[in-house]
Amino acid sequence: MAAVVGIEQLRRPGGLIVQVLLVTACYYGAARLGLLRRLTVEGAVVTPIWPASGVALAALLVFGLRCWPGISLGAFCAVLYLTSPDIWVLGILFGNTAAPVCAALLLRRAGFRTDLARLRDGLALVFLAALTATLISATVGVGMLVVTDNLAGHSLWPVWLAWWVGDAMGVLIVTPLLLMLAGARRPLPLGRWKEATALAVIACALVPLAILSSISLLFLVYPLIIWAALRFQLLGSVLCALFTSVVATVAATEGIGAFAELGRIAVMLKLQAFNGTMALTALLLSAVITEQRNTRRSVEKACQELVEVLEHLTAGEAPPRPQAARDQPGPVDDRSRPTGAP
Incomplete structure (x- = not known):
């Protein structure tokens, strides 16, 4: 319950700066964890699992869309850790921010519930967020590398596939776990x-x-x-x-x-x-x-x-009224009113 209270406090207007800083720190930390294990595909370094994508989507679903600057700042810090800033970094930041934002919008449009208690919620997370929205980050990121001559044209598709699958795996594995932890109410029985x-x-x-x-x-x-x-x-x-x-x-x-x-x-x-x-x-x-x-x-x-x-x-005896009917006022009997009453 303490975690729930903390989240509600962060959702207040005064907690926006704290939200952004928290998302920035979590995104950067998840990115550093993902970069601990890398694969080299056609000369480009990729991560089999990119946990930062799952952190970004979970933050948008829990805190709301207004925390998106934290995703951009976290992605910028992750890029600075890997290389010096250049013009192509703007494309990477745009793709890494736009993908989770679009995923959150698609899930909201589909009536997604963060408790994942329905099969339709699981299907929406898989096909709308993990497999569809992550196409944006992979396409924009690899496209910027090719345009700026940081990646050869013949290496586009293998690197794009690795980038896309890494982002999708982050959503599939990390996002459900964070949503469950954010919505936890009580521990397991002994x-x-x-x-x-x-x-x-x-x-x-x-x-x-x-x-x-x-x-x-x-x-x-x-x-x-x-x-x-x-x-x-x-x-x-x-x-x-x-x-x-x-x-x-x-x-x-x-x-x-x-x-x-x-x-x-x-x-x-x-x-x-x-x-x-x-x-x-x-x-x-x-x-x-x-x-x-x-x-x-x-x-x-x-x-x-x-x-x-x-x-x-x-x-x-008269049967008890259902709980939903008890909460609603019953009809007024006009015959019980005194004569001349309006």
Whole structure:
């Protein structure tokens, strides 16, 4: 609840500067984390996962569109960390800012809910935000590199694909996790912590075994994703997917385990295909399970109300009014008014 109160305070008019500075710091920190593991594709340095794109979209969904200057400032600081400022930096800043802003607008138009309790919310996040809006940042960024002769024309498509997939993976993995943390209301019950601990221990043992093994055992991580989604919904499945993606990215950049003896293009394609399918499985499966559970609760509540009505009818009493009807004033009986009353 303390986190929720803090967010509400930041949404006040006086908290705009704090919002922008907070988003700037988070974006820059996420960018530095993403740059810890890089791949070189056709002479250009790309990141398999760009967490900053997920941070940017989550900030816009939680704080609102007015915090967009923080995204631009964070992107500018990230560019300064990599290279000296030049005219092409403006294109990078525009693309990295316009992509999450367009994603937030598309999600708002689609009626997106940040609790991700419906399948349509998961589908909107995947297809509108991750796969569509990130086309802007990849196209503008790589296009500026080509126009300014920082990238050869024949290298455009491999670098563009790596840029686009990296931004999309950041949205798929980081944004749901931040939305869940921002909307957290209460911790898990004590009994569930035992199962959560068991899941974490097994994941820490099985995921490195599956990825770092010289034989192809990547499929072993999917039962963990299913377990996490069934028992802990989105938060559990996204945390499991995030841990798996980090281990896979480390193995890919080091060229070990399942990514040994592969060329740079093959490593990128295998890594992005694995991370993408795993993130999609975690997000959509948990959304379906959450939606079904909410539907079941609604049906159980309706059945309970029906049982109460039948019990009152059997006892010869007037049935209780539904909660929605209790909150609304009833009609006025004109016969109860005194004569001559208006």
